[in-house]
Amino acid sequence: MDLLAHLEAYVATADETSFSRAADRLGIAQPLLSRRVKTLEEHFGGPLFDRSRRQITTTELGMLLLPYARDVLDRAQRLRQAARSARRSRVCAVGVPADCAPAALARALRAGTEHGITFGMRELPPLARVSGLADGSLGYALVRAAPEQAAFRVPLGLASAPGADGTGSGARRRTVHLEQLRPRRPRTAGSAAPSPLLLLTEDQVPYFEDRLSRTAARAGLPEARIRPAGPAATALAETLAGRALLLCTEPFARQHGAHWAPLADRALHRGYDVSAAPDRNGAGELPGRLAALLAAAVGAAPARRGGPEPGAGDEDVPARLAARG
Numbered sequence: 001m002d003l004l005a006h007l008e009a010y011v012a013t014a015d016e017t018s019f020s021r022a023a024d025r026l027g028i029a030q031p032l033l034s035r036r037v038k039t040l041e042e043h044f045g046g047p048l049f050d051r052s053r054r055q056i057t058t059t060e061l062g063m064l065l066l067p068y069a070r071d072v073l074d075r076a077q078r079l080r081q082a083a084r085s086a087r088r089s090r091v092c093a094v095g096v097p098a099d100c101a102p103a104a105l106a107r108a109l110r111a112g113t114e115h116g117i118t119f120g121m122r123e124l125p126p127l128a129r130v131s132g133l134a135d136g137s138l139g140y141a142l143v144r145a146a147p148e149q150a151a152f153r154v155p156l157g158l159a160s161a162p163g164a165d166g167t168g169s170g171a172r173r174r175t176v177h178l179e180q181l182r183p184r185r186p187r188t189a190g191s192a193a194p195s196p197l198l199l200l201t202e203d204q205v206p207y208f209e210d211r212l213s214r215t216a217a218r219a220g221l222p223e224a225r226i227r228p229a230g231p232a233a234t235a236l237a238e239t240l241a242g243r244a245l246l247l248c249t250e251p252f253a254r255q256h257g258a259h260w261a262p263l264a265d266r267a268l269h270r271g272y273d274v275s276a277a278p279d280r281n282g283a284g285e286l287p288g289r290l291a292a293l294l295a296a297a298v299g300a301a302p303a304r305r306g307g308p309e310p311g312a313g314d315e316d317v318p319a320r321l322a323a324r325g
Contacts, residue, residue: 001039004076007069009036010048014058014066092139093120095129097202097298098232099252104297111293117286126205133277140286142294143275144205150271152295153303156203157262159253160195161242175264178219181245197221198229198238198246203270211267249299272300 012022013033023030041048048062058066096105105121112119124132124141132138147153158176183194199209216226229235229246236256238244246258249270253260263269274291286294292302 001043004073006036006040006043007073009033010040010062011066011069011073013037013049013056014062017055017057019056092117093122093132093137094294095122095124095132095138095141096294097142098123098125099200099202099249100297101251101255101299104293108290108293108297111290115287115290117290125201133275136277138277140274140276140294142298143273144202144208145271145273146207147266147269147271147303150273150303151291152272152274152300154249154270154272154298154300155262155266156247156269157250157253157260158197159236159239159246159248159256159258159260161240162257162259174262176261177264178216178221181225182220194225195242196244197226198235198244199226200229200232200235200246200248203247204228208268208270215265215268251299270298270300271303272298 008026009022009028012025013019016022016025019034019037020030023033026033037048044061044065046061047059048065049056050059100121100123109119109121122132122138126144129138129141129143133141133143145151181194181197199212203209203212212226213223216223235244235246236258239246239258240256246253247263248260250260250262272295274286274294276286295301
């Protein structure tokens with residue numbers, strides 16, 4: 001027995017004091033409604049309506065059970081509404097890099113709520129974000145892409161100890177070329193080894209490591225000079241102590257008090273796309289404003305389209321503004 005359907009027939013009949021009007025109210029045939037009421041009476045072990053008169057009336061048993069029937073139907077309706085609200089809220093996990101700015105992520109969370117989307121941010125390395133989209137554990141993710149093809153771009157640069165740029169020249173330099181990291185003169189016995197160039201986990205992706213390796217080779221930097229960093233805190237400690245240079249974004253460096261200078265080679269900057277899982281059940285891509293806010297959490301700004309790529313010495317103003325928050 002479909003208890004809810006039978007209770008609806010019972011309550012409608014009690015309200016309308018007529019089988020025909022109750023059937024019209026529920027949009028079903030009168031014989032079907034009468035059978036449902038009869039089945040319910042058999043289930044409860046007594047008549048719910050007195051049919052001996054021209055206009056039916058509710059029996060004592062019917063009056064006793066009526067409030068409980070209404071309560072069951074009301075709870076069922078609230079349950080349906082809660083389910084609809086949960087579907088509309090579109091709760092989803094979002095994969096983001098570990099070096100996002102917390103305040104910028106908070107802006108994305110608030111904007112998502114305004115659009116009826118509850119974001120659950122998950123800090124993951126680049127390859128884990130891609131696999132999370134593929135297996136459905138993530139609804140959306142910031143995915144690394146080549147900067148010349150990506151929807152969003154953020155400059156990468158070199159962080160060094162405060163008070164010095166770590167590249168052998170003054171702090172006023174606006175951009176750094178890898179060639180400038182070559183030793184100025186041959187090393188002598190007892191001289192300090194050149195500072196290593198550390199890569200955060202976010203930049204340990206195959207296409208980027210390949211580009212960096214080729215660029216470093218052209219610049220005359222030994223391959224051993226570039227090495228993956230361990231935990232970000234350890235890499236920052238080495239950088240702030242003047243023992244290493246750290247490849248990172250400007251907000252990440254500034255947040256921890258390091259000096260930062262952007263790389264001149266834009267092919268070595270970071271590119272990002274905001275991608276959706278393929279089985280989002282029609283949710284589709286994020287609205288443009290939400291995608292931009294997520295990208296801004298890593299200092300990325302929309303890439304400029306429709307014109308030539310800027311030269312190495314030009315400043316990417318939108319990306320720099322995003323990087324500064």
